[in-house]
Amino acid sequence: MSNALDTLKERLGEVSDINSAVSLLHWDQEVYMPPKAASGRGQQLATLSGLAHRMFTDAAIGDLLRKLQESDGLSPDDAKLVSEATHDYDQATKVPESFVQEFAIAQSKAYEAWVEARESSAFKTFQPHLETMLGLLRQKADLLGYEGSPYNALLGEYERGMTAEQLKTIFGELAPKQGALVDRIVNASDQPDLAWLDQEWNPDTQWNISLEVLREMGYDFDAGRQDKSIHPFTINFDTKDVRVTTRIHEKELFSGLTGSIHEGGHALYEQGFLDSDRRSVLGQAISLGIHESQSRMWENVIGRSQPFWNRYAPRLQAAYPGQLDGRTPEDFYRAINHVTPSLIRVEADECTYNLHVIIRFEIELALVEGDLAVADVPEAWNTKMKEYLGLDVPDDTNGCLQDIHWSHGSMGYFPTYALGNLYAAQLFETIEEALPDLWTQVEAGDFAPLLGWLRKNVHEVGRRNTAVELIENVTGKEPSADAFMRYLEGKYLPLYGLRD
């Protein structure tokens, strides 16, 4: 049996190595690749991705997995490895290669149409392609199988164990509460002063500050690096090579830094997998929601807190001589937590962000379940934007065409952004109990206790738990919006001089 296990581990390790090369090809494409290399790179990515898929779905791996499932001499970790690999194998083999190819072709056409539609703000251009993608997504759901809503099959690719039914309950509770809070904030008389931010901020200084903060957070620069890209991202080739990117705008003091902190949170998660899980499915993220909980916790709960700015406000003042005179840490804290409903999700603040996600979830669910026609997406979008955020959508570019996801055939992905916020708040209530001196430590730049807690309770778990199991194990409660709403109200009511 140990022979079969070793063979399995070696074969999965090889697939992992190829996937690492695929990731490096992607990383390079985003940060350093010269423009004319694009078509060659596309070819290389197609070849290697296809190869990794073929190697992983090889019948010999299925045989090994079946053999090992029947064995009862495996250690708990090895048994988990076999069951997780079996899950991935089943998912991968349920979808025939002909379907994967058809999907990829439709994807690429839909992406092109989306780019064009977005430029001319013409949903009609995108509509037939979204119809095709939706048809394929429904087929995919059938191929993968599901209980309850077909949406569950799609959601399960990103957030295994979570269901549309659960999301409806959680989001159904969250949306009105969050909407009411935003309403109060928007109407509060005590709005933050933002005029002092309207300056130019030296990009090199911004870059150096972002490196300093990453270092203090505990990001290991001997096992990673930061580069610049158009869209910030985190990518890993190995637990010992987890890289982040950021983008710097001269007119914006905070966006590069918060981008770095956000990606740093993702990266600390991936640098925190166990050494013994290298090249194994156990040394992988549980779900996108858990991944996002790590980035959001560092970015928002820590990086937009008053103690954090008690530490970093003076540093920024020293780094930009003459530009920040007379500003208090509270000025920074209030400015970086400025709440304002806006049309664009990726620019949304903590208080409004989930509302953007919920709009997308409701539309996706209705599409997949057949309750909404693709042609009616713009109207549904605009109605919901008015209802949840009080905004009129001027055109589809600033409305239902703003995100790339649907053109890629990603449905079930958006909810994981909101789940990340909820998980982060829920985990953080437990952390505050476990680490009573946490905020003093943050103010002193001592992030080691927090990181140590996350390592032990989240990172090192790898894929040994599902997201729901992890949240329940660690917090003693099932995932809900309660902690998040307590967090939001506890932070934003005083921040805007509002009574509870």
Add this chain to the structure above:
Amino acid sequence: MSNALDTLKERLGEVSDINSAVSLLHWDQEVYMPPKAASGRGQQLATLSGLAHRMFTDAAIGDLLRKLQESDGLSPDDAKLVSEATHDYDQATKVPESFVQEFAIAQSKAYEAWVEARESSAFKTFQPHLETMLGLLRQKADLLGYEGSPYNALLGEYERGMTAEQLKTIFGELAPKQGALVDRIVNASDQPDLAWLDQEWNPDTQWNISLEVLREMGYDFDAGRQDKSIHPFTINFDTKDVRVTTRIHEKELFSGLTGSIHEGGHALYEQGFLDSDRRSVLGQAISLGIHESQSRMWENVIGRSQPFWNRYAPRLQAAYPGQLDGRTPEDFYRAINHVTPSLIRVEADECTYNLHVIIRFEIELALVEGDLAVADVPEAWNTKMKEYLGLDVPDDTNGCLQDIHWSHGSMGYFPTYALGNLYAAQLFETIEEALPDLWTQVEAGDFAPLLGWLRKNVHEVGRRNTAVELIENVTGKEPSADAFMRYLEGKYLPLYGLRD
């Protein structure tokens, strides 16, 4: 038949894609990879290299090649593609995987021993490993097959078509002539002034100058980029993605720039393959010697010429205000062509370089043919250094342990460096006839005519000729040392105020 051809091309294309990923993994390792990633990267490289080898040596490719060889409906290019791929396939399949693994293990041990031996200048530490490598190299020669000397099998991996017998003739003629020239130069009374170079040269300025020169040479930055690494190199992932690296020393004005020009010469070759040869064996370098002819021609024949420095001396003077006042272009020309016998090959000038190579060739040949025992390498080395360069070798670190090649099991590689010099000179005589205004153009920074000639006569040929065929086709003569000696004497005798 066109079906078999398409299948072959697609399968070779896939192997090419994997090799591109292997190259990117190497590039990243040298320029950006964080240190802790080393072991994971080693694993990824082993997996992908092994995979590329297995895919290429698959029996199905052998079947396709046999089938296509018998067909007579192929275009000349396709017929060439089949015969070149067959050559590679035969070479790759002659060596069993068990031997490749044994070789890789011995390589890795020999490399470690070499590092240790070099640090302590103790050849004895390296000796048993070099004996093992030599035994394996002889086995490899037997596996590959050869006519004449077993050395030919090893040489053929780098310079197909060239033989030990030819090299003995060429080098046998070259060594005494080159030695005699060096003797005269060393004893010349008119030595260049180098004292003015002993300053600090801003690294950013050096970097910017190297980019400017690369651009003028015609290197396409939309299909490549320059980065920094410890050892300069050129690497390609695709004709549209050919990257160079350089290293900059603050105390050296010329070494970064000449490194960039050298690598730029390599890169122009690889950017010059035909678009229609992308992912094909035809879109590859003929041999290391031809590759080196391109880098050496740009670095030495062009980049160390008087017309080149007539152009760039004033630019360097403007770039380093106050540091180069009163220097003439001729001062630059004389300094950058300073000849001095030295112990270390990689620091050698144009006049002494080949002598270093010939010493290594003679030792390698004697080892492989069984005329020299490994234990006697240091003595043979030191004797030859005295004979060819007039130098006493103080220790093995500065002697027979200085190069990495033998620890990698590379024998037959060194001669290609010298061949590069000879090919460059031979090609250049033809170029000067074809482009009578060449030197005026160089002085004006107009490298397009030279590059155009190289594109047409060398780069675009790809693997349609062997090196010997190419040289004969283009110059009308077989490879020899004649042109190179004419070049050296024509340049260095006047430079040192010597009569012919």
